Amino acid sequence: FSYSIISSVPAGNTDLFRIDPKTGEIRLTGALDFEDVRLHELQIEARDKGWAPLSGHCSVELEVLDIND
Secondary structure (H helix, E strand, O other), X not given: OEEEXXXXXXXXXXXXXXXXXXXXXXXXXXXXXXXXXOEEEEEEEEEOOOOOOOEEEEEEEEEOOOOOO
């Protein structure tokens, strides 16, 4: 399988996250701020390497908690 982030909400925040194309592990690459965005949604695609490749999609929601209060 090969994994990729195909879109994000809010738009343009895909640079905050990285997905390992082989394992599908999602990692944070930047800082998240509760005051800026409280919820991120990533659309993930998993594609097999068959002769006629098939793909599946899922949504990953990340809620940012305010730990300062």
